[in-house]
Amino acid sequence: MSTVPVAAERAALAAAPGARGRLNVARAAAHFQAAPMAMVFLCFLVFPIVAIVVVSFFDYDSVQIIPRFTLENYRELLLSKVTWETYLNTFRFAAMTWAVTLLIGFTLSYFLAFHVHSTLMRIGLSLVCTVPFWTSNIIRMISWIPFLGRNGLLNMALLRLGIIHQPLEFLLFSDFAVVLALVHLNTFFMMIPIFNSMMKIDRSLIEAARDAGARAPQILWNVVIPLSKTGIAVGSIFVIALVMGDFVTVRLMSGGQSASVGLMMANSISLLQYPAAAANAILLLFLVLGLIAGIVRSVDIRGELTGSIARARAADE
Amino acid sequence: MNERKRTLGFYLLAGFFGLYVLFLYGPTITIAVLSFQGPNGGLTFPMNGHSLHWFANLFEPQLVGDFGGSLERSLLLGAMVMVTTVVVSLSAGLAYRKRFKGDTPLFYLTVASLVVPSILVSLGVGLMFSQCGLDTAWYGSAFGAQLTWTLPFGLLIMFAVFSRFNPSYEEAARDLGASSWQTLRHVVLPIIAPSLLGVALFGFTLSYDEFARTLLTAGEDNTLPLEIFAMTTNITTPVLYALGTLTTTFSFVVIGSCIAAIAIIQRRRAKRAA
The missing domain is CATH 1.10.3720.10 (MetI-like)
Structure with a gap:
C-alpha cells in the first residue's frame, strides 16, 4: 500500500524488487504505524491494570501502602x-x-x-x-x-x-x-x-x-x-x-x-x-x-x- | 418511501424527537438564564433582577480558587491530547488497512480502553506512578490517562473513514510516479481532512471536559473540570452557573467552528466537482 516512508521503501525495493517486496515493506510499515497506539495502551491501560492487580494484594495502614502479600483486601471486600x-x-x-x-x-x-x-x-x-x-x-x-x-x-x-x-x-x-x-x-x-x-x-x-x-x-x-x-x-x-x-x-x-x-x-x-x-x-x-x-x-x-x-x-x- | 404522505407515525416520532432535544438542552438553557441573576438572586427561579454580577465574580481569585490557572492548563492539555489523538489515530488507521502482527489484540485493547471504567484507569495510572516513585502531573500522567479515552474514538472514526475510502485515487497517484509519502501527503490527507477535523474535535473536547480519568492523575494542579467539581461542594451561588455558562459557550464555539470548517470544505468540494 501507499504509506511507506520513502527510505524504507527504497531499501526494501533493493532487497526484494517487485510486488512481493512492496507488500512486505507495507507490512513492516504497518507495524511502525500501529506502534504508537499500542504503546499508549500498554503504558496507560495495561501497565496500570497490572499495577492495580499488584497493589490489590498489598497490605496498608492509615498512611501508606505496605508491599507485603496479603489476601485480606479481597477477604474483607x-x-x-x-x-x-x-x-x-x-x-x-x-x-x-x-x-x-x-x-x-x-x-x-x-x-x-x-x-x-x-x-x-x-x-x-x-x-x-x-x-x-x-x-x-x-x-x-x-x-x-x-x-x-x-x-x-x-x-x-x-x-x-x-x-x-x-x-x-x-x-x-x-x-x-x-x-x-x-x-x-x-x-x-x-x-x-x-x-x-x-x-x-x-x-x-x-x-x-x-x-x-x-x-x-x-x-x-x-x-x-x-x-x-x-x-x-x-x-x-x-x-x-x-x-x-x-x-x-x-x-x-x-x-x-x-x-x-x-x-x-x-x-x-x-x-x-x-x-x-x-x-x-x-x-x-x-x-x-x-x-x-x-x-x-x-x-x-x-x-x-x-x-x-x-x-x-x-x-x- | 420518499413520496409517501407523512403518516401519523411521523408526527408522533417527530414530537418525541423534539421532546428529547428539549430534555437535552433545557437544563443548559435554564442555567444560562439563571447565570444572569441579580446580585441577590439564588440558585433557582424567580430571577431577582438581572446583572453580570456573577460573571464578574468569577474573575475574583479569592472566590473560586484557581479559575484562570486551571483554565489555562485545561486548554493546553486539550491541545496536546488533540494533536496526539489525530496523529496516533491516523497512523493506526493506516496500519489497519494492511495486515500486521497483533492487529487483533490491538483492536480488543482499543475496545477495552473504552469499556474499562474511567475511575479504574485513573486509579491504575496513579498507582503505577506512585509505585514507580514518579510524580503525577497534568502534562504527564493525566495526559496519558486521557489518551486512553480519546484514542479509541479516533481509531473508530478512522475505521469508518477508511472503510469508505476509494483506493483507486492512491493507485492513480502511484501510477503517475508519486512516492508513498507524496501519495499520503497530496492525495490521502486532503481527502480525509474533514474526518481528521472531526477526530481533533473529539480529542479536544473529551480532554477539556474529562473528570474521572484526571481525578487521580493530575497531581498538584487542577484542570478546569476538577476545579468545577470542587466548587459544586462548597459554592451555592449562581457563580457556579456563570462558570457553567462560560465553559459551555466556549465548547459551543469550538464545536461550531469545527463543524463550520468541515461544512465549508465539503461545499467547496461539491462546487469543484460540479
Missing part, C-alpha cells in the same frame, strides 16, 4: 455485606439506565433513519443530539438543580397546575435524579450505534416486507430490530460499562445518599486505602468484562466497528 449491596445498587442503576436509553435511543434512531429522508437534515439532527456530548458532563449535571430542586421549575409548575400541593422532595438528590442524569448523559452512546446499524439496512428489504403484506409493527419486529441487533449490542456495552463505573453522577445527583461501586472506590481512595480500592477495582473489572463478554458473544462486534476494512483486507490476501 467479598465478605462484607456492604459490598454486595453496593454492587446490587449499581446493577440496578445500570439496568434502569440501559432500559430507558435503549427505548429512547432506538426510537430516535428509528425516526432519523426511516422518517427523515434528506441527508442534510439527518446530519443536522444527529449533530443536535451529539453536541452536548462534547460539553462538560459536570456542568450538565449541575444544570438539573434549578429544574429539579425543591423550588425548582418542575415543582413550581406542578404546584401551579394543582397536581401537587407540596413540593416533591424526591426530585433532586435521589435515585430518581441519578437515573435521570445517567439517561441524560448516556443516551447518545446508545443512539449513535443503533442509528449506524439502521442506516445499513437495505431499504428494499422493508419494501419487500411491505409488499408481502407486513404491517408497520411487524416490519419493526421482524426486520428492523433483528437487523439493528449489532448496534443495540454496541450501545448496550457503552451504557453498561459507563454506568457500572460511574461515581460522579451518583455523588452529585444523589447528594451522597446513594451508593455505587465507583463511589465506594472513590471513598476508599480519599481515605488513602489504595489496596482496598484496588481489590474493588479488580472485582468491578471482572464483572464489567463478564457482562460485556456475554453481549459480545451474540454479535460480530469487530465487523461492525471496523466496517468493510476487514472484508476488503480479507479479499486482498
Whole structure:
C-alpha cells in the first residue's frame, strides 16, 4: 500500500524488487504505524491494570501502602455485606439506565433513519443530539438543580397546575435524579450505534416486507430490530460499562445518599486505602468484562466497528 | 418511501424527537438564564433582577480558587491530547488497512480502553506512578490517562473513514510516479481532512471536559473540570452557573467552528466537482 516512508521503501525495493517486496515493506510499515497506539495502551491501560492487580494484594495502614502479600483486601471486600449491596445498587442503576436509553435511543434512531429522508437534515439532527456530548458532563449535571430542586421549575409548575400541593422532595438528590442524569448523559452512546446499524439496512428489504403484506409493527419486529441487533449490542456495552463505573453522577445527583461501586472506590481512595480500592477495582473489572463478554458473544462486534476494512483486507490476501 | 404522505407515525416520532432535544438542552438553557441573576438572586427561579454580577465574580481569585490557572492548563492539555489523538489515530488507521502482527489484540485493547471504567484507569495510572516513585502531573500522567479515552474514538472514526475510502485515487497517484509519502501527503490527507477535523474535535473536547480519568492523575494542579467539581461542594451561588455558562459557550464555539470548517470544505468540494 501507499504509506511507506520513502527510505524504507527504497531499501526494501533493493532487497526484494517487485510486488512481493512492496507488500512486505507495507507490512513492516504497518507495524511502525500501529506502534504508537499500542504503546499508549500498554503504558496507560495495561501497565496500570497490572499495577492495580499488584497493589490489590498489598497490605496498608492509615498512611501508606505496605508491599507485603496479603489476601485480606479481597477477604474483607467479598465478605462484607456492604459490598454486595453496593454492587446490587449499581446493577440496578445500570439496568434502569440501559432500559430507558435503549427505548429512547432506538426510537430516535428509528425516526432519523426511516422518517427523515434528506441527508442534510439527518446530519443536522444527529449533530443536535451529539453536541452536548462534547460539553462538560459536570456542568450538565449541575444544570438539573434549578429544574429539579425543591423550588425548582418542575415543582413550581406542578404546584401551579394543582397536581401537587407540596413540593416533591424526591426530585433532586435521589435515585430518581441519578437515573435521570445517567439517561441524560448516556443516551447518545446508545443512539449513535443503533442509528449506524439502521442506516445499513437495505431499504428494499422493508419494501419487500411491505409488499408481502407486513404491517408497520411487524416490519419493526421482524426486520428492523433483528437487523439493528449489532448496534443495540454496541450501545448496550457503552451504557453498561459507563454506568457500572460511574461515581460522579451518583455523588452529585444523589447528594451522597446513594451508593455505587465507583463511589465506594472513590471513598476508599480519599481515605488513602489504595489496596482496598484496588481489590474493588479488580472485582468491578471482572464483572464489567463478564457482562460485556456475554453481549459480545451474540454479535460480530469487530465487523461492525471496523466496517468493510476487514472484508476488503480479507479479499486482498 | 420518499413520496409517501407523512403518516401519523411521523408526527408522533417527530414530537418525541423534539421532546428529547428539549430534555437535552433545557437544563443548559435554564442555567444560562439563571447565570444572569441579580446580585441577590439564588440558585433557582424567580430571577431577582438581572446583572453580570456573577460573571464578574468569577474573575475574583479569592472566590473560586484557581479559575484562570486551571483554565489555562485545561486548554493546553486539550491541545496536546488533540494533536496526539489525530496523529496516533491516523497512523493506526493506516496500519489497519494492511495486515500486521497483533492487529487483533490491538483492536480488543482499543475496545477495552473504552469499556474499562474511567475511575479504574485513573486509579491504575496513579498507582503505577506512585509505585514507580514518579510524580503525577497534568502534562504527564493525566495526559496519558486521557489518551486512553480519546484514542479509541479516533481509531473508530478512522475505521469508518477508511472503510469508505476509494483506493483507486492512491493507485492513480502511484501510477503517475508519486512516492508513498507524496501519495499520503497530496492525495490521502486532503481527502480525509474533514474526518481528521472531526477526530481533533473529539480529542479536544473529551480532554477539556474529562473528570474521572484526571481525578487521580493530575497531581498538584487542577484542570478546569476538577476545579468545577470542587466548587459544586462548597459554592451555592449562581457563580457556579456563570462558570457553567462560560465553559459551555466556549465548547459551543469550538464545536461550531469545527463543524463550520468541515461544512465549508465539503461545499467547496461539491462546487469543484460540479
